[in-house]
Amino acid sequence: MENQKTNSSDEIDLSQLLARIGSFFMQIGNGIIKVLALIRNTPAKHWPLFLTLTLVGGLLAYSYSSFVKKKFYESTMILSSDYLNKRIVDNSIGKLNLLASETSPKGLARVLNISDSLAKNIVRFDAKPFVSETDLIELEILKEQLKNAQINAKNEKVIQEVVDRIEIENRHAFEITVRTFNPAAIRPLQEALVNYFRNNDYIKKRIEIAHINLKARRDKLVRESQKLDSLKKVIYSNYRTMAEQSRQGSNNVILSDKSVTNPVEIYNQDMQLNNELQLVEKKLFLQQDFEIVDGFTEFSEPTSASKSKIIIIGILFGFLFGYAVVALSKFNQYLSKIE
Numbered sequence: 001m002e003n004q005k006t007n008s009s010d011e012i013d014l015s016q017l018l019a020r021i022g023s024f025f026m027q028i029g030n031g032i033i034k035v036l037a038l039i040r041n042t043p044a045k046h047w048p049l050f051l052t053l054t055l056v057g058g059l060l061a062y063s064y065s066s067f068v069k070k071k072f073y074e075s076t077m078i079l080s081s082d083y084l085n086k087r088i089v090d091n092s093i094g095k096l097n098l099l100a101s102e103t104s105p106k107g108l109a110r111v112l113n114i115s116d117s118l119a120k121n122i123v124r125f126d127a128k129p130f131v132s133e134t135d136l137i138e139l140e141i142l143k144e145q146l147k148n149a150q151i152n153a154k155n156e157k158v159i160q161e162v163v164d165r166i167e168i169e170n171r172h173a174f175e176i177t178v179r180t181f182n183p184a185a186i187r188p189l190q191e192a193l194v195n196y197f198r199n200n201d202y203i204k205k206r207i208e209i210a211h212i213n214l215k216a217r218r219d220k221l222v223r224e225s226q227k228l229d230s231l232k233k234v235i236y237s238n239y240r241t242m243a244e245q246s247r248q249g250s251n252n253v254i255l256s257d258k259s260v261t262n263p264v265e266i267y268n269q270d271m272q273l274n275n276e277l278q279l280v281e282k283k284l285f286l287q288q289d290f291e292i293v294d295g296f297t298e299f300s301e302p303t304s305a306s307k308s309k310i311i312i313i314g315i316l317f318g319f320l321f322g323y324a325v326v327a328l329s330k331f332n333q334y335l336s337k338i339e
Helices: 002-045 047-068 086-100 106-112 116-120 133-147 153-165 183-198 201-246 263-286 307-338
Strands: 073-081 122-129 173-180 290-294
Touching (some): 002 047, 002 307, 047 307, 086 106, 086 173, 086 183, 106 116, 116 122, 122 183, 183 201, 201 263
Antiparallel strands (some): 073 290
């Protein structure tokens, strides 16, 4: 009997708990409906207030967009350099922004070697890595995992090829954005910014020494290639003479042991030198250690919000401000009743 009473009480308690939970959610639903109804009915009850505030908001937005706010234009270029890093770029861009915020444009004009009128139209600069630091870290981790894997002599070359393939292109590239009041100032700023970074003492010295080393390497490869050409002529002449001496009334060519050089190795070496020379010439021409991947583009449409968009935002803010005024009024009435 006692067990039956206990089970019955447990069932009653469980049903009451479920009923209370259902009631709780019903109250929440009713509260949400009441709030939505209040939001819908408030503008209708206080329409003079809402109409006045929306008109005021629209007029203020129109005045701001017409007489105060200036249109600005943006463009982005991608600059790649083996010697650029995030600290150098952030520090350089920070200095330019400090100069751009000064009242006089002379400091910025002097640093970028541009006219004062051009510098006066510059609003600010921004820069960020073209490839995120997270991607670079994940790439390095993956490369180390591949190198530290247990591999044998056969698949070691395959692993190295995989490591070379997963190298991220333009990992030393940066997106540099300029914001200006005059779109005609965007194109001249490209050359000015490139020279600004290129003339950095740290970068300038490394570009110069790399260029000198490449030219020296090219000259050496040209000399070695000329020597190999002379050697090929001598070997060809030698083998031809040996072939003529070894003919004994037949068309067969008998080569003696006088040859001490494998001609195939000479020709292969010449091809390797030619390939390396072409690679050096390519690096000298492209100057990949410092180059513009994608330059600035002059846009005719401003990046800043249009006048119609600003007016719509002003009207919306005026409408929302009406709710705030009504809520403060209700709260003030509530405080008065408590008092």
